[in-house]
Amino acid sequence: MNMQSNAPISTATKMMLALKAFVSVLCFTSFSIAAQTSVKNGEYLATAGDCISCHTAPGGKPFAGGLKMNTPFGYLLSPNITPDFETGIGSWSKEDFLRAMHDGVNKKGQDLYPAMPFTSYTKVSKEDVGAIYDYLRTVTPVSNAIQVNQLDFPFNIRSSMIVWRELFFTRGFFKPNPKQSDAWNRGAYLVEGLEHCSACHSPRNIMGAIKPSKEFTGAVIDGWYALNLTSNPLTGLGNWSAQDIASYLKTGSYPGKTSAFGPMEEVVHNSTQNLTDADLMAMATYLKSLPSNSSLRSDSQKVFANKAQGAALYIDNCSGCHQSSGRGIVGVIPPLDANPAVLAPNGSDIIKVMILGLKARNGYTPMPAFASRLTDDEMATIANYVRTSWGNSAAANVTAAQVKRMRANP
Incomplete structure (x- = not known):
């Protein structure tokens, strides 16, 4: 026979129970605040790492992967890093995630390809990597199976990364320089x-x-x-x-x-x-503070033989917006004189812009594409003209063959 006591609970006991309840609530609240802080910090850090750009395919769900990443050895598809258990990183522990970021090794123990910049991420602190993990656990899970490895043989064999890692990867967290601010x-x-x-x-x-x-x-x-x-x-x-x-x-x-x-x-x-x-x-x-490295040597400068033709083509196709002397219109049309994109060593940016045009951005007006209007030779001539005019000191090294290649693969 069970006996239950109906004796009243003492005041001391009541106070002890209340204190235990208060401590439990306080601990839970503190844990909750810490977790929310980690997630918020992780969101900021993931933004700094630009994770969404590489792990989101055009028209795809955020972080669900599938972006095609071209390499000289074939291409890769970025993986799904949403917390989906089957196709994402839902089954990954925080230690698994740290290993990928810091060591360049996935949950299966496979070496990652350096299209994933683990050679840089290895410098990120364990605390910051953990916060990014906490944030990614809160994004919407997406079921999206990705076959990452689309590289050509023999680079599609992950064991080929062993030599690469030995030669080019040094693991280690960032160490502040005490001599710097x-x-x-x-x-x-x-x-x-x-x-x-x-x-x-x-x-x-x-x-x-x-x-x-x-x-x-x-x-x-x-x-x-x-x-x-x-x-x-x-x-x-x-x-x-x-x-x-x-x-x-x-x-x-x-x-x-x-x-x-x-x-x-x-x-x-x-x-x-x-x-x-x-x-x-x-x-x-x-x-x-980065020391200068003269990638544009003075002896690389070449005389542009087609200056007159370049001037005529520039006047007909470009000067209406970019003005004479390539000065542009402040805040509306970017200048071409002293523009870093114009001075770049091989002129790729100028060609790309002429082929594809540019959408409106940052207050600047859109630029139409010239792919159907200009020949390969004409684009090369314009590029070389702007690279060598108005004090621009880049080499006149853009060729029609280069334009043709870029037109075929814009």
């Missing part, structure tokens, strides 16, 4: 880590690895030229102030000089315009 170190952490600027702005060797001696000196990516970020006064940022750089990253525009287009326009839209002013200035501070 807090702003410089924060900028270095972002530029070298999450923003992975060198991945696009550095030329690569025949094995697809960044050339260490040429880091940040500019490179062609998907037919667009990613500009020289060193302090080179001709082709780099030597004549830009830190505030100019920060403003460009915020707005995609350097009034009177240039504006972002191609992949950089997407970077500004999805990433840098959403960063704090302090972080943008920190990045600018670091970029201004």
Whole structure:
């Protein structure tokens, strides 16, 4: 027979129970606030890393993967990083995610291809990687199975990455330089880590690895030229102030000089315009410290033999908007004189813009495509004319054959 006591609960016992309940609520609330803070911080960090640009296919769901990424060895499709359990990273632990970001190894223990910039992400702190993981766990799960590896033989065999990793990958978290300011170190952490600027702005060797001696000196990516970020006064940022750089990253525009287009326009839209002013200035501070690397040698300058023909073509097709002397219209039409895209080593950006045109952006008017109006030779002539006029000192090295190739693969 069960006996139950009807004796009243003492005041001391009541107080103890109430205290336990209060502590439980306090602990849960503290945990909840910490979790929300981590998610919010992770969203900001994922934005800084521009994760959405690479992991979202045109017309696809955010972070669901499927973006085609061309390489000299075939192509890859970006993976689904939504928390879908079957096709995304829903079954990944935080340790699995850290291993991918820091070590370049996926949940299956396979080496990742360097199209995923783990060579930069390895510098991101464990705490920041964890916050990104917490944020990605909150995005909408999408069932989207992706066959990532579409590379040609033998590069489609992941074991081929063993040699590459030994030669070109050094694992390690970012270490602040005690001789530099807090702003410089924060900028270095972002530029070298999450923003992975060198991945696009550095030329690569025949094995697809960044050339260490040429880091940040500019490179062609998907037919667009990613500009020289060193302090080179001709082709780099030597004549830009830190505030100019920060403003460009915020707005995609350097009034009177240039504006972002191609992949950089997407970077500004999805990433840098959403960063704090302090972080943008920190990045600018670091970029201004990069030593000059003269990728445009004085002996590369060539005399442009078709100056008269180039002038005639420019007047007929370009001067109505870009004005005489290539000065443009401030805030409406970008100038061509001293424009970094014009001065880039191989003229890819000028050709791309003439072939495809540009949509309206950052207050600038759209530019029509000239693919059906100009021949390959005419485009090459115009490109060389603007590269060598009004004080522009780039080489007249654009060829009709180059235009033809880019027209076939815009």
